[in-house]
Structures are given as structure tokens and as C-alpha cells.
Amino acid sequence: MDTGMLIEKFILVVIIFLISLGIAAYSTYFERKLAAWIQDRVGPDRAGKFGLLQPIADGVKMFFKEDFIPKNSDRWLFIMGPGISMFTALITSAIIPWGPNIQAFGRTIELQVADFNIGILFIFGVVSLGVYGIMIGGWASNNKYSLFGAIRASSQMISYELAMGITLITIILMSGSLSLSEIVDKQHGMNWNIFYQPIAFIIFFVCSLAETNRAPFDLPECESELIGGYHTEYSSMKLGLFLFSEYVSMFISAAVISILFFGGYNFPGMDNFSGNTLALLCVLAFFAKIFMFIFIFMWIRWTIPRFRFDQLMHLGWKTLIPLSIINMLVTGIVIAFYQGWF
Amino acid sequence: MESKKEIKTKAPVFFDSKETIDGDIATINFGPTHPATHGIFQNILKVDGEKIISSEQTVGYIHRAFEKLAERRPYNQITPITDRLNYCSSPINNMGWHMTVEKLIQAEIPKRVQYMRIIIMELARIADHLICNSVVGVDSGALTSFFYPFNQREKIYELYEEVCGARLTTNIGRIGGFERDFSPEFHRKLKEFLRTFPKEFNEFDSMLLRNRIFMDRTKGTGAISAERALAYSFSGPNLRATGVDYDVRAMNPYSSYEDFDFTIPVGVNGDTYDRFCVRQEEIRQSIRIIEQAYSNLPEGSYKADIPEFYLPPKEDVYNQMEALIYHFKIVMGETEIPVGEVFHSVEGGNGELGFYLISDGGRAPYRLQFRRPCFIYYQAYPEMITGQTLSDAVLTLSSMNVIAGELDA
Numbered sequence: 001m002d003t004g005m006l007i008e009k010f011i012l013v014v015i016i017f018l019i020s021l022g023i024a025a026y027s028t029y030f031e032r033k034l035a036a037w038i039q040d041r042v043g044p045d046r047a048g049k050f051g052l053l054q055p056i057a058d059g060v061k062m063f064f065k066e067d068f069i070p071k072n073s074d075r076w077l078f079i080m081g082p083g084i085s086m087f088t089a090l091i092t093s094a095i096i097p098w099g100p101n102i103q104a105f106g107r108t109i110e111l112q113v114a115d116f117n118i119g120i121l122f123i124f125g126v127v128s129l130g131v132y133g134i135m136i137g138g139w140a141s142n143n144k145y146s147l148f149g150a151i152r153a154s155s156q157m158i159s160y161e162l163a164m165g166i167t168l169i170t171i172i173l174m175s176g177s178l179s180l181s182e183i184v185d186k187q188h189g190m191n192w193n194i195f196y197q198p199i200a201f202i203i204f205f206v207c208s209l210a211e212t213n214r215a216p217f218d219l220p221e222c223e224s225e226l227i228g229g230y231h232t233e234y235s236s237m238k239l240g241l242f243l244f245s246e247y248v249s250m251f252i253s254a255a256v257i258s259i260l261f262f263g264g265y266n267f268p269g270m271d272n273f274s275g276n277t278l279a280l281l282c283v284l285a286f287f288a289k290i291f292m293f294i295f296i297f298m299w300i301r302w303t304i305p306r307f308r309f310d311q312l313m314h315l316g317w318k319t320l321i322p323l324s325i326i327n328m329l330v331t332g333i334v335i336a337f338y339q340g341w342f
Numbered sequence: 343m344e345s346k347k348e349i350k351t352k353a354p355v356f357f358d359s360k361e362t363i364d365g366d367i368a369t370i371n372f373g374p375t376h377p378a379t380h381g382i383f384q385n386i387l388k389v390d391g392e393k394i395i396s397s398e399q400t401v402g403y404i405h406r407a408f409e410k411l412a413e414r415r416p417y418n419q420i421t422p423i424t425d426r427l428n429y430c431s432s433p434i435n436n437m438g439w440h441m442t443v444e445k446l447i448q449a450e451i452p453k454r455v456q457y458m459r460i461i462i463m464e465l466a467r468i469a470d471h472l473i474c475n476s477v478v479g480v481d482s483g484a485l486t487s488f489f490y491p492f493n494q495r496e497k498i499y500e501l502y503e504e505v506c507g508a509r510l511t512t513n514i515g516r517i518g519g520f521e522r523d524f525s526p527e528f529h530r531k532l533k534e535f536l537r538t539f540p541k542e543f544n545e546f547d548s549m550l551l552r553n554r555i556f557m558d559r560t561k562g563t564g565a566i567s568a569e570r571a572l573a574y575s576f577s578g579p580n581l582r583a584t585g586v587d588y589d590v591r592a593m594n595p596y597s598s599y600e601d602f603d604f605t606i607p608v609g610v611n612g613d614t615y616d617r618f619c620v621r622q623e624e625i626r627q628s629i630r631i632i633e634q635a636y637s638n639l640p641e642g643s644y645k646a647d648i649p650e651f652y653l654p655p656k657e658d659v660y661n662q663m664e665a666l667i668y669h670f671k672i673v674m675g676e677t678e679i680p681v682g683e684v685f686h687s688v689e690g691g692n693g694e695l696g697f698y699l700i701s702d703g704g705r706a707p708y709r710l711q712f713r714r715p716c717f718i719y720y721q722a723y724p725e726m727i728t729g730q731t732l733s734d735a736v737l738t739l740s741s742m743n744v745i746a747g748e749l750d751a
Contacts, residue, residue: 216483305484
């Protein structure tokens with residue numbers, strides 16, 4: 001490993017970190033503007049032009065709030081909770097392929113921090129860890145509403161991860177690899193998985209809504225029943241981290257959906273370009289897809305009501321899991337048929 | 343430093359007792375400041391996981407002793423008290439009270455006043471039902487459905503403003519009529535409202551009524567049978583949702599409701615969804631009534647001819663002796679009130695709002711009792727939510743439209 005590579009990876013890590021945080025911060029602004037648009041309101045427009053400084057104002061406000069730790073809470077776990085949430089939300093960005101290789105300074109630079117050959121499994125491992133932040137935070141608060149939120153979060157995550165995992169097997173069957181960059185390369189041009197696996201996409205999309213605790217699956221924090229769910233007792237930047245990690249994981253989910261089903265950075269007509277122009281256009285296409293999914297996530301949140309807990313479980317176990325298993329079996333049989341097993 | 347530490351140890355510490363957290367059953371406080379209760383009431387729920395095993399309600403957090411207060415106040419000063427009962431539809435409360443006093447003094451009310459009252463009361467009913475149904479939407483997680491009807495409610499409040507100058511606690515009208523006639527601006531705004539409301543209301547309707555998640559959330563939850571509802575003496579939309587077609591406007595018409603053509607929607611199951619649907623349909627019927635009343639608005643005076651109760655205009659007070667005397671007597675609460683006992687009820691925003699008034703001829707009522715529908719609904723609440731989940735309990739409470747101000751009086 002040479003120093004040049006270390007430097008380039010370091011720069012890439014910093015850039016991706018900043019982009020993730022920046023997009024998460026501006027998704028809060030975008031969400032509020034979008035909600036206002038849907039609800040026939042104006043939305044934030046006081047801080048800066050069109051309220052563009054609103055995320056910064058929010059952050060400053062969060063930092064200057066009193067940081068309150070309830071007396072009967074478990075102090076260290078209480079502090080750890082939001083940290084784990086934020087950490088697990090951010091770390092996933094390490095293995096996302098942002099674009100094809102670029103040529104700069106006489107080197108070939110990969111636009112991916114780490115190209116694991118088990119990329120997908122890594123993502124799922126880390127995302128599953130994310131529930132610990134919520135669980136530990138909810139448990140350590142020593143508040144029954146928080147505990148309710150934490151229990152709901154953990155059972156919801158476990159139920160929906162199953163369907164998500166099975167759906168993923170179909171994608172792995174299609175591409176024959178666990179590495180994200182290979183999955184993306186397989187979908188070159190317009191050869192996207194969505195056209196072969198529409199059912200898998202729908203299941204995966206519903207599950208990622210549930211995984212990121214977004215409406216209509218925002219039961220762990222539903223403000224009308226559980227006050228704030230797992231973050232009822234949190235204040236100041238700890239609350240900020242919880243809320244922020246939701247947006248980071250939304251960004252990552254959007255990226256993962258784009259990679260698995262919408263060809264990642266591939267776009268139709270990409271063969272007409274080459275070199276750095278291609279890389280730039282690919283990155284732009286990838287971000288366009290991510291923003292589209294973030295928009296859809298928000299659109300759903302501001303349109304439909306929330307599930308009840310038993311209906312959530314019903315949907316997860318009795319609808320999505322059987323459907324994903326059938327989908328996986330059919331995919332396997334078709335692939336085996338094409339490869340001449342029969 | 344030392345003293346600070348001492349205070350810290352002396353502070354009360356509320357640990358969960360063993361049986362509430364270690365066993366299967368947990369006790370949680372649903373209220374008094376829970377965001378979903380929309381007011382100050384407390385429910386102590388025993389829950390097994392998500393399921394509610396038993397519930398015990400507490401009332402009286404904002405008890406303001408209205409009935410006792412009324413015993414010390416002249417009749418015209420009781421109107422502002424009635425504002426604070428169901429503050430989502432205070433004009434109905436105001437006018438219900440005015441009609442009760444008019445019944446006691448047997449005043450002749452001009453047709454125009456009655457029609458004007460009907461227009462205002464039906465606007466208030468629309469506002470009340472809009473709030474209730476949009477809050478059902480919020481509690482089921484659809485926040486957007488909150489803002490659409492609130493634009494419309496804003497227009498209704500602007501109409502109130504044109505008539506009386508206030509918005510929420512309206513204190514609208516006087517005993518015997520109105521303080522002034524409808525202004526030209528009111529006519530313009532009402533026409534505008536009647537033109538735009540149905541379209542925008544249908545938008546709200548289409549957001550929730552046939553939404554699969556919303557239907558799953560509300561159908562079969564928080565249900566009560568017609569027998570039980572009658573046993574509790576339910577009234578209003580909550581009773582009609584169970585299938586009983588009782589409406590004070592039709593059964594015991596007041597203020598010329600018998601002149602109008604409207605239907606009374608009834609539900610079947612008495613669940614949250616039926617209550618939602620009944621309210622939605624009632625809003626449409628209210629629009630029909632307003633249209634009829636407005637197009638047939640009779641000519642005439644906006645007040646009854648009862649000089650001993652209705653404040654004379656200021657220029658008469660300064661120039662005529664009789665007016666000055668009446669003004670003095672009304673303001674000082676010295677008017678002659680007949681001895682008697684009356685009960686008058688109106689179809690309020692969320693049920694039959696009754697006024698039981700006993701007068702011993704004094705300046706203030708001897709006794710005034712409000713029949714408050716919310717107080718009745720809230721008694722049935724534990725029965726309705728037992729066996730349901732926590733999420734259903736929230737929706738049931740908001741769909742019954744229990745208003746803390748009316749509950750506690």
C-alpha cells in the first residue's frame with residue numbers, strides 16, 4: 001500500500017463524510033419545505049435566502065439547548081445511544097460505489113472507500129446494529145414510553161430485515177456477486193435490476209421505509225401515541241443526533257436502493273462518454289437517483305397515515321416474507337433454467 | 343456545594359414499583375399532558391404489551407366551576423362562560439344559552455334572527471367537525487390532512503370576526519338577537535366560502551376516507567353498540583355513528599330548524615371510522631342548511647323587541663330616559679326575570695348541549711346546569727378502549743371529540 005493511495009482514500013473519506021452530513025442536513029430543510037409545499041404552507045424562510053441557513057440555525061439551537069440527563073437513567077448507556085445510531089448510519093457510506101474510476105494526478109482513483117467482496121452483507125450487518133442505538137437509548141431513559149418505542153423499533157427491525165434479506169438473495173442471484181461495485185457493473189447502461197425484479201424492488205422499498213423508521217412505519221417514535229418514543233427523554237444535540245441519524249440512514253437507504261435496483265451510477269447512453277466526463281456524469285446520475293428516492297421517502301411520509309403495530313407485524317410476516325420467498329424461488333428456477341440445469 | 347447536594351437527595355424520586363415493570367403488565371399514564379389527548383385529561387392505563395387491559399380516567403384538571411360562577415352573574419354575563427365549554431364551536435354554546443333565557447322570558451324572536459343564528463351555528467358545526475376529523479387524521483399519522491381543513495376553518499373564523507369581532511371565544515350575539523346585522527363584508531365572505539368550501543372539503547375527504555391504512559386503523563376500533571351508547575345517554579355524531587338517528591335539530595326543532603331540508607347521516611358499527619364518516623356527511627348537510635338559510639334570509643330586524651334585556655343603542659342611552667333606565671338595569675343586572683324552570687337543548691358540535699336553568703327571580707340564575715356531552719362520552723371511554731391497543735385508544739379519544747373545556751366545565 002503506497003502513501004498516494006492512503007492520501008486519496010483519506011480525502012475520499014472526508015469528502016464522503018461531509019457529503020453525507022451535508023445531504024442529511026439539507027434533507028431536513030428539504031423535508032420541511034416539501035411538507036410545507038404539500039400542506040399549502042410556506043415553510044422555513046427566515047434564516048438566509050429561502051431559509052437556506054435553516055439547518056445551520058437548527059444545529060446551533062440544538063447545541064445551545066440544555067443537555068439534560070434524567071436522574072434515573074443509566075448515564076453511560078444514555079449517552080451511548082445516539083452515538084451508536086449516528087455511527088452506524090454514517091459507516092455504511094464507506095462501501096458505496098459513488099462512480100466509476102477517475103483519472104487524476106496520473107493515478108486511477110476509485111470512487112469507493114472500500115470495495116469489500118461482501119459489501120452487501122456488510123451493509124446489512126451495520127444497519128442491523130443501528131437498532132442498538134435506539135434500543136439502548138430507549139432502555140437507558142428509564143421511561144415507559146421510551147421503552148415502548150425501543151421495543152417497537154427492535155421488533156420492527158427484526159421482522160423487516162428478514163424480508164429485506166430474502167429479497168437481497170434474488171439480487172445476488174441475478175448478479176452473482178456480493179460486491180456492490182460488481183452489482184453496479186452488471187447493470188451497465190439501462191440493464192437495471194428493477195426491470196427484472198419489480199416485486200423485489202417493492203418489497204425492498206417497503207422494508208427500507210421500515211428500517212429507517214420513516215412513515216408509515218414510524219411507530220418507534222410516533223409522536224401521537226408515544227410522545228417521542230425512544231427519544232422522549234433526550235434533549236440538546238443528543239436528540240439532534242437521533243433525528244440526524246434518521247436522515248443519514250435515509251440518504252444511505254436511497255443510495256442502496258439506487259445501487260441494487262436502479263443501476264447505481266449507470267445511466268442510459270453512458271457509452272457515448274469516457275474518462276473523467278463519464279465519471280462525473282455517473283456521479284451526477286447517482287445523486288439524481290438518490291435525491292429522487294429521498295423525495296419519494298418524504299412524499300410518502302407526508303401523504304399517508306401510520307400503521308398500527310399489529311398491522312405492521314401482519315404486513316411484515318404474513319405478506320412481505322412469503323412474497324419475497326416466492327419471488328426468490330421463481331428467480332432461482334428461472335436462472336437455473338437459463339443456465340441449463342434442466 | 344454541600345447544601346446543593348442535600349437538596350438533590352431530598353428530591354422525590356419516582357421509581358417504577360416492581361409489579362409494574364417486571365411483570366407482564368405495565369401501568370402508564372396516558373395524560374394529563376400527553377400530546378395526543380388534545381387537552382388536559384388523564385387516563386391510567388394498565389397495558390400488557392400494546393394491549394390495554396384496564397383504564398381509569400381522571401377528570402377535573404381544568405375544572406373552572408362554571409355552574410357555580412353562573413349563580414353570581416347576571417344572565418347576559420353568562421354568555422362568555424359558555425364560550426369556554428366546547429371552544430371548537432362556541433357560537434352554538436352562546437346561542438343555546440341565549441335561547442334558554444329567551445325561553446324563560448318567553449321572548450318573541452324574529453324569523454331573521456333565527457335564520458341568522460342557524461347560519462352561524464351551522465358554520466360552527468362545520469368548524470367543530472373539521473377540527474375533530476382532521477385531528478383523527480393527525481393521530482393516525484397523516485399530518486397533512488390537518489392543514490387542509492384548517493385553511494377552511496380559518497375562513498369560518500373570519501366570518502365570526504365579521505359578526506362579533508372575536509375568533510375562538512366568540513361571545514357572539516345577545517339575548518334576543520345579534521348586536522348588529524350581517525355586514526356587507528360578511529355577505530361577500532359567506533358567498534365566497536359557500537363557493538369554495540365544497541371543492542376543498544372534497545380534497546380532504548379524498549385524502550382519508552378511502553385510504554387503506556386509515557380504514558384499517560379506524561374500522562372496528564373504539565366501537566360501542568347502540569344499546570350501550572343509549573345507556574350512557576350518548577348524543578350527537580357519536581350516537582348517530584352507532585345507528586340511532588337522534589338529532590335535536592330534527593326531533594325537537596329550535597330556531598326554525600323545521601323550515602329546512604336536510605338529512606341526518608347515521609353509521610352502522612359505532613366505530614371510529616363511522617364517527618369519521620358521520621361527521622364528514624354532517625358537514626355536507628350543514629352546507630346545505632346554510633345555503634337554504636342564506637338564500638331565504640327573511641327581511642326584518644336583527645334583534646327581538648325586548649328592551650329590558652337587549653342593550654339599547656348608545657345614542658338612545660344619552661338622549662332618551664327609557665333607554666337610559668334599561669341600560670342601567672341591564673348593566674347592573676337589575677332586570678325583572680320571571681320565576682321558573684326551563685330546559686333547553688341544542689345540537690352542539692359534538693352532542694346534545696343542554697341548559698337547565700332555575701330562576702328564583704333574582705339577578706342571577708338560582709341554579710344553572712349544563713348538559714355537557716363530552717362528560718358523558720368520557721365515561722364510556724374506558725369501556726370502549728379495553729382490549730384495544732394503545733394506538734386505538736388515541737384514535738378513539740380524538741374521534742369522540744372529547745374537549746377538555748366541556749368535559750370539566
